[in-house]
Structures are given as C-alpha cells and as structure tokens.
Amino acid sequence: MLISRPFIEHISVKSFFRSPAAPPYISLNFKELCAAVTPSRLFVIPQFDADIEREFWQERYRVLLSPLKWALALGACAFLAYILLDLHTGNASRTNALLRLPIVLFLFGLFHYLQYSPNAADKINGVAKLSAGLSATHLTAVLLIDGNPRYYQETWPALLPMYFFSYGQMFMSLRATIGFGWSTTLAMPLAGYWLGLSVVDLIPSILNLAIVNLFGVCTRCQLEAYARNSFREKRKVEIIAERKTRFLRQLSHNLRQPLQALSCYASVMETACREPASQHLQHIAGRMGFAIDELNRAVNHILDIGNLENGTQRPLLTSVDINLLLSALENQFAPQAAKRGLKLIVHLRQSPPYSVQSDASILSQIIGNLLDNAIKYTDSGWVVLAAVKTGQDRLQIHVRDSGPGIAIDVQGEIFKEFVRGRRRNNDPSAHGLGIGLAYVATAIQHLPDHELALYSKPGRGCDFKLTLAIAPHCQPAFESPAATGDFAGRLVLIVDDDACMLDALSCQLQTWGCDVQTAGSLAETRMVLADNVRVPDLLITDFYLSNQETAHDIIAAVHADCGPVPILVLSAEGIGEEDKARWPAGTHLLRKPAKSDVLMATIVKALEHKSTDSQSK
Known part of the structure; x- marks a missing residue:
C-alpha cells in the first residue's frame, strides 16, 4: 500500500537530489527503424497464422459481401449521373459521354456478378481491387483525353469517395488499400502537371489528398485492429465452448454408463430380495435403489443444463x-x-x-x-x-x-x-x-x-x-401407458461396447424373464445372428460403439439378417435429429441412465408396436 508523504519530508531524502538514471542506449539500424514504424506495429494489429488468417478473411468477406455490392451500384449510378450532368450542361459531347460510359457498365457488371455468383464471397478482394483501380484509372484517363487543365479542379475531388470506399471498409487487404491510396495521390497531380498546371496550382490538391490518405490509413488500421481483436476473442469463446461441449460429452458417457449399470444391478437385487430367504435385505435394496435414482436424477439435471446452454440439446x-x-x-x-x-x-x-x-x-x-x-x-x-x-x-x-x-x-x-x-x-x-x-x-x-x-x-x-x-386439436387420451409386461420367453439382443453395462442389462432382463443374447461390436452381432435359430423379439443397442461404429450399422445388420425388428436405442449421449431420421419407424430412444420402470415401459411399447404391425399385415 502506497502512503503519501508531505512535500518537505519528500525532498529531504537523498534520492530527491539524485540525478535521474540515463535511459538505456537504444541502437537501431535503418531496416529495424522502418520495421518499427510499419502500420501493423504502430497500431498494434494482431497477426494470425495462415489457417486463422484465412478463416478471418472468410468471415469478413461474408459480412462485407452486401456492402460491396451496394457500393458498386452506387458508384455506377454516380458515374452515370456525372455523365448525364455534363451532357445537360454541355461540358461533354455525346462521343465523350460514350467513351466514359464503359466504367458504368463495368461496375454494374461487377454488381451482377456478386449478386448471382455462388462463390461471390471468395472474390471480394479481387473485385474490390479491380473496381477501385479501374475507377481511378478511368478518372485519370478521361482527364488526360480531354486535355483541358481547368477540368483538373473538378476531377481530383472524385477520388475522395474512392478513399472512403477503400479505407472505410475491409474490402481489400491493408497493403493493397494503402498502395491504392498513395498511388492515386501521386498519379492525379502528375496528370495535372502533364496538362500544364504549375506546382503552386497543384499544392492544394496534393495536401488535401495526402491529409485524407493519412486519416484514412489511421482509420483503416484502427478498423482492422478492432476486427482482428474481436475475431480473436470470438475464437477464444468458440474454443472454450467446444472444449466444454467435448468435456460434457465425455463426462456424460463416463457417468451415464456406470449409472445405468448400477440401476440395472439395483433392480436385479431388489427382485432377488423378494424371495423369502432374503426378505430381511429388501429394505436395504429399496434404499439403495432410491439413492441410485436420486443420483441419476442429479447427474441428468447437471448434464442437461450444460447441454441446453451449449446447444448440444435442442428442443x-x-x-x-x-x-x-x-x-x-x-x-x-x-x-x-x-x-x-x-x-x-x-x-x-x-x-x-x-x-x-x-x-x-x-x-x-x-x-x-x-x-x-x-x-x-x-x-x-x-x-x-x-x-x-x-x-x-x-x-x-x-x-x-x-x-x-x-x-x-x-x-x-x-x-x-x-x-x-x-x-x-x-x-x-x-x-x-x-x-x-x-x-x-x-x-x-x-x-x-x-x-x-x-x-x-x-x-x-x-x-x-x-x-x-396450445397445439392443433387432437382427441383426448385419458389412459396412461402400460408400465409392466410379461416378457417370459422374449428373445432380446443387446449390443453395447461396455462390458459392465452389457452384463448389468443382461441380468436385469433375465430377471424379467427374457432370453438374452449379447454382442459388443458389429462383428460380434453378425456372429450372434449367424448362430441364431429364431428372430430376436427386440434389439437394444447403444448408439456410439467402438471403432466408429454406430447403431445405424447394428440396425442395418439385424434388418438384413432378420427383417424388421423392434428397436430400442439406449444411449448415454445426445443424438441429432439427422441420425434419428435414419431410424426405422417405431424405433424408441432412452437416455442413460434410465430407471427400471421407465425401461420396462419402453420395452412394452416397442413390443406392442411389433404386435400392432403384425396384426395390420
């Protein structure tokens, strides 16, 4: 903490009378000095690597496509208005007007190209350079062709809108923008000098063009620095969001899988404790099942909040x-x-x-x-x-x-x-x-x-x-879905790459009376299907498996071997709508961890769907 001292006390110390230390000697050669005064150093413009630089300009060009189109249209209209005005006042003949008309058609042509080209955003830099360069060249050429020195005072101010066009937006790179500005600032007075104007007559235009360019360079550098800083901060946010999404996906899988296994084992234990010899453990099994359900609910809420906030789960x-x-x-x-x-x-x-x-x-x-x-x-x-x-x-x-x-x-x-x-x-x-x-x-x-x-x-x-x-009208339904069913003798094929999960779900379904077959991959699924003497009544599969296999591969293999089979996808991760759209009709989805009663009710629905299809046939 700094404590202020009275002035007399301050000057009484020896350090007050000591001469200040000499600044360190800085040695710069001419090359280093030139590098130190470049716009990117003076204005602290952030620099990116090649890939990030390409992404930055792609994003900028998408934003700048519409402004560039309307700038071209306005430029063409301005040139046309000057031509018509000169014709009206008699300052230009029809032949002269026709010679000046191509720039109007050219700018309208570039506008049409950007309007209808599918890759217009990728061509913004080239279109901006071409339009600015040809417009400035057109002004200079018209001035030289007319050969009248008095037209110089009317011509050079036409460069100012072009400077606003080039410096006020990021249509061109910084180097190209500065090159365009200063080359035209030099070319226009040289054209006036060629027509016979004295240096004294040219000084006002030179000073004005130079001042506008200096302010333009400052504005453009500040604009690019701001745009690059904003892009860098946006990239940081995107990277953080991507890492958060990846973390939640991994966390979701690593938590939901063992929780689903715990839920299955608890259901098996609760069923086993109903036997007379184990009834004294029934209370403990019930409490354990209740605690697992509370843990499942808490984990689901935490993960679902994160998925909603980062957009992984979309309503x-x-x-x-x-x-x-x-x-x-x-x-x-x-x-x-x-x-x-x-x-x-x-x-x-x-x-x-x-x-x-x-x-x-x-x-x-x-x-x-x-x-x-x-x-x-x-x-x-x-x-x-x-x-x-x-x-x-x-x-x-x-x-x-x-x-x-x-x-x-x-x-x-x-x-x-x-x-x-x-x-x-x-x-x-x-x-x-x-x-x-x-x-x-x-x-x-x-x-x-x-x-x-x-x-x-x-x-x-x-x-x-x-x-x-309120949604569109539908008929009332008062009955709740069935929550229990008789699964005795039902053959269920379970596919999951997690061995613990596979064993737990098998035990639970066997407790309910099902005959169970298991597989951990697509290859194992095909081997099980090859040995089968009957068609499975239900397929339960995880969505994401090892070796980049998914439920799509498992479903295709089962349907190719057995025909349509009721399907329950039991997944620990969110599944996009595009993937859901590829599933056969009647496919059911459950998120891990699923409570035993919810799992049972969903299996009943899937089997009822199969019986309904059989009756309709």
Missing part, C-alpha cells in the same frame, strides 16, 4: 398430449407423495384443448421437477397438478401445494443452482442437490412461448404456473 417442438403426460407423472410421483403422507391430486382435461406445443421430454422433466420440489417441501396436506385454459391459444399448468410457502424476497434465489430451502437443509429425508429448479429455469429459456410464474406467500403454499401454447 424438438411437437404436439404433446397433456392428459397422457399428466397421467404418466401421476404414476411416477404418486408413490413418492404417499410415502410422505401427502395426497397427490391430478386433474385431467375434460374438454379441449388436449394438447400443447412443446418438447415432450423437456416438458416432462420441467413438470416432474416442480412436482418433486412440491412433494419434498410439503410436510402435510396435498399437491395438485392441473391444466387450465387461460386464453384463446394458451394453456396453463399449475403445480400447487399446501407447503410452508416462499417469501417474496427469496423467490428469485430458488432458481439458482445448488440452492436448497432452509427446511430441506435440516431434513435428512429430503434428498437432492438443489438443481431441479435451476434446470427448470434453464429449460424455460430455451423453449419458445413458455413462461413460468410463481405465486407464493409464507404459510400459503406455492403455485407454479407454466404457460405454453
């Missing part, structure tokens, strides 16, 4: 049947509410509208998080889930509870990551990391026409209101 807006969604959520959360002694009340729609426009998966997670939050925060009473029409094209989903409520001054805080309520911090029965509502807030930001509002007072409970757009 797919479709028509979502609200009654089916609410019924599924009721089946999912009714046991959790009953365990806490709460009454979960779900009001299905009895009249249109029955559907909303949203992403079915994200919407289910949003409402599920709101329900989970309401159940965990409510000590006694009820939780209500209902859908109410609030306008011509709006439906509002309410999640209300009889809990303690939230004070107004902290309502904005609950949507931040890792924020938990005071009661939950002191309640060991209320699990979670405080990221459920953070996911809700992030998801709402990425879903169009979705709004979330909260009404709450201490002691009055909470009412979360999710407003979304």
Whole structure:
C-alpha cells in the first residue's frame, strides 16, 4: 500500500537530489527503424497464422459481401449521373459521354456478378481491387483525353469517395488499400502537371489528398485492429465452448454408463430380495435403489443444463398430449407423495384443448421437477397438478401445494443452482442437490412461448404456473401407458461396447424373464445372428460403439439378417435429429441412465408396436 508523504519530508531524502538514471542506449539500424514504424506495429494489429488468417478473411468477406455490392451500384449510378450532368450542361459531347460510359457498365457488371455468383464471397478482394483501380484509372484517363487543365479542379475531388470506399471498409487487404491510396495521390497531380498546371496550382490538391490518405490509413488500421481483436476473442469463446461441449460429452458417457449399470444391478437385487430367504435385505435394496435414482436424477439435471446452454440439446417442438403426460407423472410421483403422507391430486382435461406445443421430454422433466420440489417441501396436506385454459391459444399448468410457502424476497434465489430451502437443509429425508429448479429455469429459456410464474406467500403454499401454447386439436387420451409386461420367453439382443453395462442389462432382463443374447461390436452381432435359430423379439443397442461404429450399422445388420425388428436405442449421449431420421419407424430412444420402470415401459411399447404391425399385415 502506497502512503503519501508531505512535500518537505519528500525532498529531504537523498534520492530527491539524485540525478535521474540515463535511459538505456537504444541502437537501431535503418531496416529495424522502418520495421518499427510499419502500420501493423504502430497500431498494434494482431497477426494470425495462415489457417486463422484465412478463416478471418472468410468471415469478413461474408459480412462485407452486401456492402460491396451496394457500393458498386452506387458508384455506377454516380458515374452515370456525372455523365448525364455534363451532357445537360454541355461540358461533354455525346462521343465523350460514350467513351466514359464503359466504367458504368463495368461496375454494374461487377454488381451482377456478386449478386448471382455462388462463390461471390471468395472474390471480394479481387473485385474490390479491380473496381477501385479501374475507377481511378478511368478518372485519370478521361482527364488526360480531354486535355483541358481547368477540368483538373473538378476531377481530383472524385477520388475522395474512392478513399472512403477503400479505407472505410475491409474490402481489400491493408497493403493493397494503402498502395491504392498513395498511388492515386501521386498519379492525379502528375496528370495535372502533364496538362500544364504549375506546382503552386497543384499544392492544394496534393495536401488535401495526402491529409485524407493519412486519416484514412489511421482509420483503416484502427478498423482492422478492432476486427482482428474481436475475431480473436470470438475464437477464444468458440474454443472454450467446444472444449466444454467435448468435456460434457465425455463426462456424460463416463457417468451415464456406470449409472445405468448400477440401476440395472439395483433392480436385479431388489427382485432377488423378494424371495423369502432374503426378505430381511429388501429394505436395504429399496434404499439403495432410491439413492441410485436420486443420483441419476442429479447427474441428468447437471448434464442437461450444460447441454441446453451449449446447444448440444435442442428442443424438438411437437404436439404433446397433456392428459397422457399428466397421467404418466401421476404414476411416477404418486408413490413418492404417499410415502410422505401427502395426497397427490391430478386433474385431467375434460374438454379441449388436449394438447400443447412443446418438447415432450423437456416438458416432462420441467413438470416432474416442480412436482418433486412440491412433494419434498410439503410436510402435510396435498399437491395438485392441473391444466387450465387461460386464453384463446394458451394453456396453463399449475403445480400447487399446501407447503410452508416462499417469501417474496427469496423467490428469485430458488432458481439458482445448488440452492436448497432452509427446511430441506435440516431434513435428512429430503434428498437432492438443489438443481431441479435451476434446470427448470434453464429449460424455460430455451423453449419458445413458455413462461413460468410463481405465486407464493409464507404459510400459503406455492403455485407454479407454466404457460405454453396450445397445439392443433387432437382427441383426448385419458389412459396412461402400460408400465409392466410379461416378457417370459422374449428373445432380446443387446449390443453395447461396455462390458459392465452389457452384463448389468443382461441380468436385469433375465430377471424379467427374457432370453438374452449379447454382442459388443458389429462383428460380434453378425456372429450372434449367424448362430441364431429364431428372430430376436427386440434389439437394444447403444448408439456410439467402438471403432466408429454406430447403431445405424447394428440396425442395418439385424434388418438384413432378420427383417424388421423392434428397436430400442439406449444411449448415454445426445443424438441429432439427422441420425434419428435414419431410424426405422417405431424405433424408441432412452437416455442413460434410465430407471427400471421407465425401461420396462419402453420395452412394452416397442413390443406392442411389433404386435400392432403384425396384426395390420
């Protein structure tokens, strides 16, 4: 910390009277001096390597394509206006006007080329150099052909718009721009001198052109420095985002795979503990399964928030049947509410509208998080889930509870990551990391026409209101999808390159009565199919496998050997819409880690789709 001293005290020290140290002797030869005063050094213009330099100019040319086209059009119109004005005033004959007309046609031709050429952005540098050089040459040539010295004072100011054109934008490289400016500043006075003007007569034009060029060089250097700095910062952000995306993808795979295996093993253990000899372990198995489900939910929320923010997970807006969604959520959360002694009340729609426009998966997670939050925060009473029409094209989903409520001054805080309520911090029965509502807030930001509002007072409970757009009319559906099924004797082929995951899922399906075959690659899949005496009833495959193999390869091999087979893609990573579009009709997708009841319900759907196809045939 610096402490100021009084002036008298300051000058009393010996160092005050000591002569300042001589600056170090700097020796520069003429070549180094010239290099030190180049525009790139004077204006600190960032320099890139060859690849980055090419990307920088490609991006600049895409931005500058439209301004260059209109600059050419305006330049052609300006030349044409001067020609017509000279004809009108009698300063030019028709022959002279015809000699000056080609530059107008040439500039319009360049405009037409940039307008319709598919590779116009790659030609901006050449087009800009050509148009500027020929325009300046045209002015000089017309002046020399006329041979009248008095036209010089009318001609040289026409260079000024060209300087604004070249210095004010980055159509040409910095070297080409400076070369054009100073060469025309030299050529125009030489043409005037050739016509017989004295040096004294030329001094005003020389000074004006030189001053404009000096300011132009400064402006252009500052413009290029700013553009390059902006591009460099943008590249840094893109690289960080790319690294974050790659990290999340790797993290997603490395976490979801073992979590899916844990979920499968927990389901097998829970089933085994129902036997009379192991009933004393049933409680422990149930608690372990519950802890794994909570861990799965927390990991999914963290990864989904990251995927939404970096654009890896993009909402797919479709028509979502609200009654089916609410019924599924009721089946999912009714046991959790009953365990806490709460009454979960779900009001299905009895009249249109029955559907909303949203992403079915994200919407289910949003409402599920709101329900989970309401159940965990409510000590006694009820939780209500209902859908109410609030306008011509709006439906509002309410999640209300009889809990303690939230004070107004902290309502904005609950949507931040890792924020938990005071009661939950002191309640060991209320699990979670405080990221459920953070996911809700992030998801709402990425879903169009979705709004979330909260009404709450201490002691009055909470009412979360999710407003979304109504989808086109569809018939009501009140029944929830089947959650269980009889899989005895069903042959299931599982393909996954993770041996632990393969073993865990095999154990779970065998516990449900399935006959299971496994493979870890495309080659192993073909060997299993070659030994088969019956067609598999279901194919369950990971999407990304080793050796750059994907589910597309597995599906093609199975269909080529067995014909159409129901397919369930069980993947730890997000899958793009282009890949989904290549799947056969009726293919189902689940993200790892999937809970056992969700996995069972999806398998039932896939097998039902097969039976429906068989009946239709």
